[in-house]
Amino acid sequence: MAHHVTLIPGDGSGPEVIAAAKKVVEATGVDIQWEEAHAGAAMIEKYGTPLPDETIASIRKTGVALKGPVATPVGTGFRSVNVAMRKTFDLYANVRPAKTYPGVITKFENIDLVIVRENTEDLYAGIERMVDEDTAESIKLFTRKGCERIIRYAFEYAVREGRKKVTAVHKANIMKCTDGMFLDIAREIAKEYPQIQFNDSIVDAMCMRLVMHPEDYDVLVCPNLYGDIVSDLCAGLVGGLGLTPSANIGVDGAIFEPIHGSAPDIAGQHKINPTAAILSASLMLAHLGEGKAAASIEKAVEKVIDEGKVLTVDMGGTASTEEFAEAVISAL
Template sequence: MVFANIENKIPATLIPGDGIGPEIMDAVVRILDVLGAPFAWDVQQGGLAGIKSAGDPLPGALIDSIRRTQLALKGPLTTPVGGGFRSVNVRLREEFHLYANLRPVRTMIPGQRYDDIDLVLIRENLEGLYVAFEHYIEVGDDPHAVAISSGVNTRAGAKRIIRYAFEYALSHGRKKVTVVHKANVLKALTGIFLEVGREMAKEYEGRVVMDDRIVDACAMQLVMNPWQFDVIVTTNLFGDILSDQMSGLVGGLGMAPGANIGEKAAIFEAVHGSAPDIAGKGIANPLALLLATCLMLKHVDRADLAARLQTAVDQTLKVDGVRTGDIGGKASTNDFAAAIIKRLANG
């Protein structure tokens, strides 16, 4: 159902998703309604629901909706294991040329193993090994005797994402960009990324500091001393891995929002998956998806609403102590949403 032509409303596609997706999306939409968020939702199905309704986890109606709205909030979508369907997330990124994946992490519950974490990972979203240019070679009677995957990084793609990282740092008061690579071994595939980073750093000299890390060293240093980092920019596969590690510094994937940004569209999501093992139990944490809406609100120039929502979330976690089980509490999905709604109503 499309709620278009409502005064001052911004058309946006809403994809409930699979597993816990509909539960956390319902909680988030109720919170956004109380906040007065400006979105007019066009609800579309994808993932397993898309296969059931249209025979495709990424139905044409969903694609057409995002093409119209150029803006989407997405719950976790399941790509069936095995042959037949490529990753839904990869297909969406390719379809709308969403070249930048923004994944911030910030300490919101004090007293954890790491305090005062405030990091941003910016991941190239369209190139590298993650795009899965793969095939098998048959040997004898084994059709899968050899598996081959090709990675492709381009100078143009590296320039686009690294410039995005430097510009993000400037516009958000960040001081340093760290380029993460594996140029000691993958000298061509990730060497081009490092080479572009060093070239581009000269344009921002005196405004933003640039350094670089080999990916395995970066992973270790994120555990040993994460405070040395500020903005990290890296290739597709490395970004996927490091962003999950970074979420562990602040409480796990339940705290990790993501934004997929292109020149003509943007899709906002929780980083975590559909968690079918807890679907329907009412215990899922909606926080990552809620934090993704903060990014979405900033994207449509409603930083005022994003700040109100972030304040309500912080007060719910720190002052009221209302938390779901994955972050040390006992609240249900609805309890957590109700606590944030109460904060917004009283604020």
């Protein structure tokens, strides 16, 4: 039975990594019917928006998308396409694995963390205004529903994936209403999962502990802002953003994408690392019930990196984006 998937190449170097990931997925033999759609800065001139209605309609139809990175202006311009997609499809759970691979030189070995980040609330809800010309205000929004469903998702994920521990990340010592509610709910839900070890950590202490003893942690469940920061920190522990995939899971669909940016400075040079996009495609296949194919991709990526013969520039090699993808296909 064919799976229907929306394919969004993205901006900058996005089309290069997504083309590589698509080729790897097709090499597994899983029947995917791709429906290409577009999003990003390049769409503004044609559609007047970085997120055309046609793209939203395609994702609504397929329920699943594999997406490349898109540019987000800093300080001015349109709001994030990623944030808009998460709100449109209520993609409340952002799942970001961070895992060390033999062959990648890092400060640590045997890291295998998963960050489960709330994806629709917190400061990213975009509730902000200028109070006067010298004062800006941004509202930190937490709801009980939002807290409960992301925390429960983290515990269910831990059970499903054979994980042992869930850590709730917060700043409840200062933000006693918002983060205090998040922590209280985490403690209550933890009682329903006695087989999973539970603890909590203030976010600043969490960052310190992660760079000292990352092996002490398994699944981290975080509000939106902390999850964004902590997941990039964890990416740094395992070799960088080029190696880290993500899944955005929600009520009305799922979107899979590398967490790195669009890298416009190297667009068209065919040297961007496609590992994160390929591993995002692996997460997508697992979501579609194609667990064997998903596992085969991850094992192939691990083999290629471990052998060290075909690596992109950021990993210390000279291979192009396409050459790395071909090596993964050969290793499948």
